Amino acid sequence: MQPSKITVFQRRVLYFSSIANALFATSAALLAFFILFDKQVTWMFGVDALINFILAYFTVKRPGYRVALLSFLNNALFLLYAWYAFGNIHNLANMVALVLVAQARIMLNDKPGIVTKVSIVFGSLLMLLHVGAILFPTYIVVARPEMLLFDMAFISVAYSFISFTLKKYSDQVQEEQSTVQEQKEEMATQNEELRVTNEELTTTREEIMSQREELARQHQELQRTNNNLLLSINYANRIQKALFNSSRNILKGKDSFLLDIPKDIVSGDFCFVRELNGITYIAQGDCTGHGVPGAILTVIASEILDRIIVEKKSWSPKEILTFLDAEMNYRLKEEGKTNLDGLEAGILAIDSKMDVALFAGAKRPLIHWDSEKKTYNIIRGTKKAVGNAQNVENQYKENIFRIQKGDRFYLFTDGYVDQFGGEDNKKYSSKRFYRTISELSDIKISEQAQVLLGEFEEWKGNKKQIDDVMVLGIEV
Template structure:
């Protein structure tokens, strides 16, 4: 064997150009061959090591993917969602527990021969599925299915894509959104009901606006009538020196009114505060105005106390008020002054009010009877009204007023003006020329009231003799 190997070496040396082949040449060649063999062996070892590393890396990847797949399978089986993994054609590779239960597929059955959109109800996603695969784009859709065994669902379908071992895989996750859909339907139904109610309310509002406009127009017309029957300054200024009227209805028409009449050289001045305000008060004011014309102008009664008694009787008759019934209290408070412009004698009678009379520079308070005009008699006594008489001096002033001025609340406070503040204002009026008194009276009222709501009709009539 060694002889053959030596012969090969000798031939190789001769071919290589060595003419004198001796022992040294054999050694050199042997070394070269050994080095080449070692290099080749090293190359093969390296190549083998790289293959082993590659195999180990792939094994680790497969192990990791297997672990992740197991975790995914566990999670997919524990979820309440329907989960399936398919290939790009829809062939099912995996279906979780819920998916199988819904479609009546045994947990151990092989379903690799089924396509997902061949299952009952899932045919609806075929177009969406294939379009998603074609574009390799994640997709979400909703549809209703009936999967047998009474299973009826609104499902939200999410289709996503992954590459697993160079193969296109598609994950289909279906979430039961029945509760959401039922809530949407309920909200939609409620919205529809609200829409109908809104339309009904709008129609009612339109009707109410029309009724309100008609009512307001009627009340505005009533206001023109009420102002028409109130006395004009030309009627009474011919017998007195001067006068002012502060008249502010709380609403469009007023339950406060003032009246003037004259007979046989006597002038009559009346201020009245009727039960209520607005339309009810205005109706009472109309009744009072009509009866005063009847009693004074037609029947020629001139004594203020008698006029009040007669007015009380007629009010009760007109309103059919029966004695002892507390709910029949419609009527009015009133101050009535009679001025004999020939003798310059002033006679005043008052029903459930008081008045101020500035006589010779002094402010005098005239208290009225506790009896009002009209209303059911809760007293055993018949109404009786006191009579005040004065000899009028030039410059004397009589102030007639309802309770609306002094009952006004102060802005942002639960406090009325009340008697003492009102009297102070009346005292203050005496410090000013009569022509300026109305402006001062209105200024003090507006300062007190501010932006608060007016709570009652306001009437103040100043009469200067």
């Protein structure tokens, strides 16, 4: 059985009652010795005093129900023995000490009602016995009447202690009950706050779950839309490749290369090649934007170029650009608005029979490798785009030059030279690109695409590609 938890005040009551009992037993032992009672009485009171002192010590060290029970049993056994051995009324004075101890022990069990009843019963019994011994000495024989004064004095002190103890205990119980009530009210308030908080949390959790479900639904919808768009773009890519497939096939039949690196799946850069009457027409363009908008413009430009070259049979790159510009402006212009869409392009016409090449550029240059002089020439284009109203110049310029076997020509869009990268995250630049091209003179034209691709990837590193990239090289 575990010791019951007691308060500081209750521990003090238990302690002082054990001390009081021990002092009473000590006094009784001394009195018995001097009045020359039997030695057995002296030893009996002495042992009782020693036991109560020991119990008082354990009350401080290990307060609890077991110590109280031992004290109660000790004094009960002592009382029974004293009554049996001597039959003397004044020995009932020890009962008062027993009652005092019993009251303290019972009080530790939180039963003040029993304490009061026990006090009344035993106190009344003792008072009646004493009064009866004084009034009727014939019927109630007292061996030593002088001990009655000692008994009365002890009873008075004992009841004073009992009354004080009960009052203190009652005050403490009320205080503890008040504290408990305050704690209950505080706990009730906290429980109400927790209930409200739980309801708010439940509402919030439901809202979060609802939002999560909505987000999941929207994610699925976006995923489905994205998949449909991706399928459409991939299909557009196949159409775009098919549209320019004939141009690529013509290039494959010549000493040439085409480096094509779209930023997205479909590209705004294009290469258009036609052969007509012994002349090879090569047009490379960079349409406004990239991705799907740029790809749509490549389809329009390709259709117009095909009609200009095949139907109009125009030989001059300058005329081709002029016709292309007019047609693009016509098709793309919105009523009441200035057209800002269009393309930058370079058109090269090679007549191998005449050993002549013509070039016209709409904001794009041409690099010419002169196989005889072993030098590179840069032919810059006109500062006039195709199909765009914001131009610096009004007319396209045309360049004509003689060629011989082994000459090389390079057309490129600005995606390569504008790419950011390197240690300082700068643009690749036209100057660096011209230097790279000049270092390819000893490499076969068909192998140069891989060299340029490696250079581009090394420069870009882990940076994002900013535009479509296309470089075309051809050797006559």
